[in-house]
Amino acid sequence: xxxxxxxxxxxxxxxxxxxxxxxxxxxxxxxxxxxxxxxxxxxxxxxxxxxxxxxxxxxxxxxxxxxxxxxxxxxxxxxxxxxxxxxxxxxxxxxxxxxxxxxxxxxxxxxxxxxxxxxxxxxxxxxxxxxxxxxxxxxxxxxxxxxxxxxxxxxxxxxxxxxxxxxxxxxxxxxxxxxxxxxxxxxxxxxxxxxxxxxxxxxxxxxxxxxxxxxxxxxxxxxxxxxxxxxxxxxxxxxxxxxxxxxxxxxxxxxxxxxxxxxxxxxxxxxxxxxxxxxxxxxxxxxxxxxxxxxxxxxxxxxxxxxxxxxxxxxxxxxxxxxxxxxxxxxxxxxxxxxxxxxxxxxxxxxxxxxxxxxxxxxxxxxxxxxxxxxxxxxxxxxxxxxxxxxxxxxxxxxxxxxxxxxxxxxxxxxxxxxxxxxxxxxxxxxxxxxxxxxxxxxxxxxxxxxxxxxxxxxxxxxxxxxxxxxxxxxxxxxxxxxxxxxxxxxxxxxxxxxxxxxxxxxxxxxxxxxxxxxxxxxxxxxxxxxxxxxxxxxxxxxxxxxxxxxxxxxxxxxxxxxxxxxxxxxxxxxxxxxxxxxxxxxxxxxxxxxxxxxxxxxxxxxxxxxxxxxxxx
Amino acid sequence: xxxxxxxxxxxxxxxxxxxxxxxxxxxxxxxxxxxxxxxxxxxxxxxxxxxxxxxxxxxxxxxxxxxxxxxxxxxxxxxxxxxxxxx
Numbered sequence: 001x002x003x004x005x006x007x008x009x010x011x012x013x014x015x016x017x018x019x020x021x022x023x024x025x026x027x028x029x030x031x032x033x034x035x036x037x038x039x040x041x042x043x044x045x046x047x048x049x050x051x052x053x054x055x056x057x058x059x060x061x062x063x064x065x066x067x068x069x070x071x072x073x074x075x076x077x078x079x080x081x082x083x084x085x086x087x088x089x090x091x092x093x094x095x096x097x098x099x100x101x102x103x104x105x106x107x108x109x110x111x112x113x114x115x116x117x118x119x120x121x122x123x124x125x126x127x128x129x130x131x132x133x134x135x136x137x138x139x140x141x142x143x144x145x146x147x148x149x150x151x152x153x154x155x156x157x158x159x160x161x162x163x164x165x166x167x168x169x170x171x172x173x174x175x176x177x178x179x180x181x182x183x184x185x186x187x188x189x190x191x192x193x194x195x196x197x198x199x200x201x202x203x204x205x206x207x208x209x210x211x212x213x214x215x216x217x218x219x220x221x222x223x224x225x226x227x228x229x230x231x232x233x234x235x236x237x238x239x240x241x242x243x244x245x246x247x248x249x250x251x252x253x254x255x256x257x258x259x260x261x262x263x264x265x266x267x268x269x270x271x272x273x274x275x276x277x278x279x280x281x282x283x284x285x286x287x288x289x290x291x292x293x294x295x296x297x298x299x300x301x302x303x304x305x306x307x308x309x310x311x312x313x314x315x316x317x318x319x320x321x322x323x324x325x326x327x328x329x330x331x332x333x334x335x336x337x338x339x340x341x342x343x344x345x346x347x348x349x350x351x352x353x354x355x356x357x358x359x360x361x362x363x364x365x366x367x368x369x370x371x372x373x374x375x376x377x378x379x380x381x382x383x384x385x386x387x388x389x390x391x392x393x394x395x396x397x398x399x400x401x402x403x404x405x406x407x408x409x410x411x412x413x414x415x416x417x418x419x420x421x422x423x424x425x426x427x428x429x430x431x432x433x434x435x436x437x438x439x440x441x442x443x444x445x446x447x448x449x450x451x452x453x454x455x456x457x458x459x460x461x462x463x464x465x466x467x468x469x470x471x472x473x474x475x476x477x478x479x480x481x482x483x484x485x486x487x488x489x490x491x492x493x494x495x496x497x498x499x500x501x502x503x504x505x506x507x508x509x510x511x512x513x514x515x516x517x518x519x520x521x522x523x524x525x526x527x528x529x530x531x532x533x534x535x536x537x538x539x540x541x542x543x544x545x546x547x548x549x550x551x552x553x554x555x556x557x558x559x560x561x562x563x564x565x566x567x568x569x570x571x572x573x574x575x576x577x578x579x580x581x582x583x584x585x586x587x588x589x590x591x592x593x594x595x596x597x598x599x600x601x602x603x604x605x606x607x608x609x610x611x612x613x614x615x616x617x618x
Numbered sequence: 619x620x621x622x623x624x625x626x627x628x629x630x631x632x633x634x635x636x637x638x639x640x641x642x643x644x645x646x647x648x649x650x651x652x653x654x655x656x657x658x659x660x661x662x663x664x665x666x667x668x669x670x671x672x673x674x675x676x677x678x679x680x681x682x683x684x685x686x687x688x689x690x691x692x693x694x695x696x697x698x699x700x701x702x703x704x705x
Contacts, residue, residue, distance in 0.1 A: 031670040035638065067662050225681040229665065236669045 013046045018385040021079050025244065025390065025406045030068075030236035037075035044078045051569075053083035054254050054481060059110035059159065060086060061094035063117040064233035072239055076247040081256040081365070098149035101156055110159040111483045112250050117146065118233045119166040119189060128174065130183035139191045143199050154203045158485025160253050160412075162205045162246060164233075165193045167213035170222055202463075203484060205249055205412060209234075212241055248410035254481055255470025258388055258408040260362055261304060262353055264371035265315035265322055265344070269334070270294050271396070275321050285331025293397040298333035300400035305338055308418030309409050310360065310425060312341035314352045314369070316376075319344040340425040349376050350383035360425060361534030363473050363570055368408045370399070415464045417511040427507035428535050445540060445608035448505040452541065452609045454548045457491035457498040457517070464512045465500055469531060473570040476531040477563065477577060478592075495520050497552055501545055503536055503609070514541050516549060523559040525549075530563065530577070537573075540607030546581045550602045558599055565593040581605070623701060628675075628694045635670045639663050649691030675701060 011019075020040055027033055043049060056077070060066055066088060077084045087108045089097050094115050097105065122142055126135045150161050168186040178184030182191070193210050200206055213221035216238055223235035234242045251257060266273045271283025271290045283291040284298075305311050311334070315322050322344035326336045336342065341359055343352045349371070357364050364386035371377050372392055381389040390406045392399060411418070457465055462484055470481050490496040501514035514532035518525050527549075532541060553561055563578045578595035579585070582603050587594050623631075629647065637645030640658035653659040659667070668684050671677075671693075677700035687693045 029673060031635075031638070031666070031673065034666070068665065225679075225684070226665070226669075228681050229668075229684055230661075232665070 012048075013043050014048050014385065017043050017049055018381065022381065022389065022391065024076065024079055024240075027240045028237055030239055033072050033075075033240050037071045040075035040078050041071075044083065052081065053078065054081060054256060056082045056084050056250060056254055057109055057111050058084045058086055058250065059105060059108065059113040060088045061097050061113060061115045062089060062091050063094050063115065063121050065091070065231045066116050068230075068232060068236070069116070069234075069239060069243060073243045073246060076240075076243040077250060080247045080251040082247070082251060082254060084250075095145075095149050098153040101153060106157060110157060112253055113153065113157070113159045113161045114246060114250075115146075115150075115161060115163045116233060117164050119169065120227075122166065122189075122192070125185060126183040126188055128181065128183045132182045135182040135188060135191065139188070139195050142192050143195050146196070147199060147201070147204060150204050151201065154201075154485070158483065158489065160203050160205065160483050160485075162207055162249055163196075163200075164207045164209045165196050167209050167218060167222060170218060170224055202413070205253070207245055207249060209242075212238070212245060216241060244405075244407055248407035249412065252410040252412040253470075253483065255467070257410060257471070258309075258368050259366040259471075260310040260312055260340075260356070260360060260368070261301070261403075261409075262312045262314045262356060262367055262369045263301065264349075264373065264376065265313060265317060265325075267372040268370060268392075268396075268399075269298065270325060270332075274325060275317060279324060279329055282325065282329070284325070284329060287331075290396065291331070293395070295331065295333055297396055297399045300403075302333055302338065304409065305422055306419065307409075307414060308411070308421045310340045310362075310422060311338055312356050312360075313339055313343060314349055314356065315344045316346055316349070317344040337426065338422065340422055340429070348379060348383070350380050353380060353384060353387060359429075361474065361537065365473075368403070368406070370403065372396075413463050413467070415467060417464055417467075420509075420511070423508055424510055424535065427505075428510075430507050442608055448507075448539070448608075450503060450505045450539060450609040452504075452544055452611060453502045454499055454545065454611075455502075457487060457500055459488075459491075461500050461512055462487050462491070465515055468512060468533060469515055469529065472531045472533060473568070474534050474573055475537065476529075476571050477527070477574055478529050478566045479568055479571065480529040482529075490517055490519075497525060497549065497556070499545060499548060499552075501532075501541060503539070503541060510536055514545060516545055518549075518561075520556060520558060523557075525553045525556070525558045525561045527561065527563040534573075540605075540609055542577065542581070543605035543607040544609050544611075546602075547605055547607075550599055550604075553599050561597050561599060561602070563595040563597075565595065567591065567593075623698075625694055625698060628697050628701075629690070631674060632671065632690065632694060632697070635674060636667055639666045639670060647690045649694065650689055652689045671697065677701065677704070 020036060044053065070086065070088070074084055087105060087110060089105065094117060123145065124138050124141055126138050146163060150163065153159065154161060166189050168189045172178055172184065172186050174181055174184050178187050181187055197206055221235060221238050226232040226235065263269060271294055272281055274282055283294060285291050285295045301311060323336065325332050326334065341356045343356060345352065353367060353369060357367055364384050368388040368390065369380050370390065370392060377389050380387055388406060388408050390402050392402055465487050466482055466484050473479065490498050496517060496519050499516040500512050502512050503510045513536050516527065516530050518527040549561065563583055565575060565578060567575065583595035583597040585593060586596050629649070633645050633647045636647060636656065636659065637643060640663050642658065653664060668679060672679060675697055677697065683696060687696060
């Protein structure tokens with residue numbers, strides 16, 4: 001295939017890839033989007049990049065024409081870190097397909113299914129004069145006509161499902177009075193959107209087309225001409241927006257989400273330079289328009305923190321001076337304890353970001369860096385291409401929108417671990433500080449006063465199990481990814497042994513931090529997955545879990561436990577995991593190491609963790 | 619005062635756009651050619667070509683005319699009319 005960009009390339013594919021990734025959040029021109037999509041597709045197959053994608057089986061159930069969306073969607077998914085296999089079903093058959101998926105679709109086994117439905121698929125509309133009661137009955141019917149088929153499909157396939165909600169119709173005969181008229185079509189569509197969000201079950205994820213259309217303006221979002229001509233669901237100028245939104249949702253379901261936002265200080269968190277202008281000279285808070293803009297940005301950062309994004313500071317400054325606004329300026333929204341790391345020095349920012357990532361045990365792919373200075377952004381983007389570096393406009397009033405439009409932090413659900421994450425990381429750092437003083441490691445571990453619970457998977461934990469399994473890259477023996485339905489199936493299938501570990505210590509509750517699942521095959525227990533959050537590395541959790549798995553294996557008459565280590569470029573910290581637990585390496589297959597231990601010969605290990613809720617059998 | 623595009627210049631740009639869309643390098647369309655004379659210019663490509671032309675020239679076609687243009691010469695003429703209407 002030939003594209004105009006083909007002949008001009010002498011650049012390094014990795015560099016070009018990251019350049020495309022930087023461009024993507026603001027791309028709008030459809031022709032350019034298609035052209036660059038071909039480029040993304042080709043680059044993703046080159047040796048330097050080919051291994052870094054999480055595979056995903058994606059079904060697309062068309063309501064409208066999807067031919068114009070698919071190349072851009074594929075490219076956007078690739079840039080998100082996912083390599084999709086697509087299964088696209090017949091035009092406008094999404095309801096019968098959801099109700100009765102054919103064998104080809106069922107055996108394809110979609111992990112995520114996209115339903116490309118539009119406002120034109122709403123079958124029943126209220127008459128203009130309909131009573132509120134009647135309108136609500138129709139709202140109910142419209143929601144059911146979409147969600148019932150989704151329920152049937154989920155039952156059959158276990159696929160997560162993404163549906164669109166609805167932008168309002170492009171015209172409104174009754175004008176402003178529509179606000180007080182439940183039967184008005186715009187009024188009705190708004191009610192349907194609210195009801196759809198309220199009623200969508202956990203496995204149905206709503207792509208918020210209504211809000212995308214609002215952001216862009218309906219005139220721009222929907223072009224009636226191309227609907228009539230080609231049943232194109234979204235105007236060509238907004239195809240990129242649509243794809244970015246959907247790809248971020250699919251990414252969130254498969255764990256390709258960023259976790260930490262590293263911010264600069266001078267002219268990013270406040271106006272001016274604290275070292276030159278001093279506490280009374282910087283612009284922050286009420287009193288100046290720019291100060292208000294920076295305050296609004298800090299409020300946005302606080303909101304990110306409250307939903308689980310970790311905040312860190314990386315500033316070229318004297319540390320004491322850099323801290324002073326957080327402790328001494330009354331208008332600052334953010335305080336020192338909102339951050340999990342604070343680095344102010346004169347080293348290159350890329351070095352500091354690498355240090356922050358190491359300190360938090362996060363991969364560089366989990367990090368987004370925000371700085372008003374283009375030179376700093378460039379240095380970080382070039383040195384650490386894995387880090388997300390949004391192009392920041394030069395006006396603080398627009399910072400938050402620029403970060404939003406990169407869709408770095410899309411999540412499919414909010415768990416209690418998300419909400420308390422900053423505290424968990426901070427207490428872990430306090431724990432590390434103690435480690436520096438403790439000479440005897442066992443004495444240190446004892447001093448942490450750890451208690452753990454180990455339970456089979458249960459429904460209160462499913463969400464977190466899926467999230468942890470899909471996000472963990474380092475302490476992860478097989479990097480096996482799962483969707484919720486698989487986890488539920490394992491939990492209810494007696495052939496599977498499932499374990500979820502929670503851990504507390506005197507600094508705080510770490511929540512659910514380790515997952516094991518394996519299945520019994522004859523006299524063997526095959527360990528399909530063993531993973532742990534690096535927050536609790538070197539605490540003895542794996543020894544505790546090993547004891548528990550061996551006990552469960554014994555109860556189930558299993559003679560041998562078989563573990564696998566599938567090396568990736570991130571999980572070398574567990575390369576000796578099975579050896580340390582007393583397993584013997586017995587053969588490799590396709591680059592996967594196989595380790596075994598006889599249950600009768602397994603050694604009982606002695607970690608320094610009290611059991612507060614342990615469950616050796618199912 | 620911006621330069622008014624000649625019919626030949628419009629034809630060249632249209633050739634470029636069509637060539638980019640259907641992945642043919644150096645495509646030289648002639649006014650008498652219809653979509654059916656150009657391999658790859660099918661109904662899906664046609665929509666993409668309309669989108670790209672609208673964007674490149676900053677014009678909007680009417681819903682009906684997008685499927686009723688008989689040949690390349692007529693397409694160029696329509697673009698010319700639209701461009702003239704803007705000034």
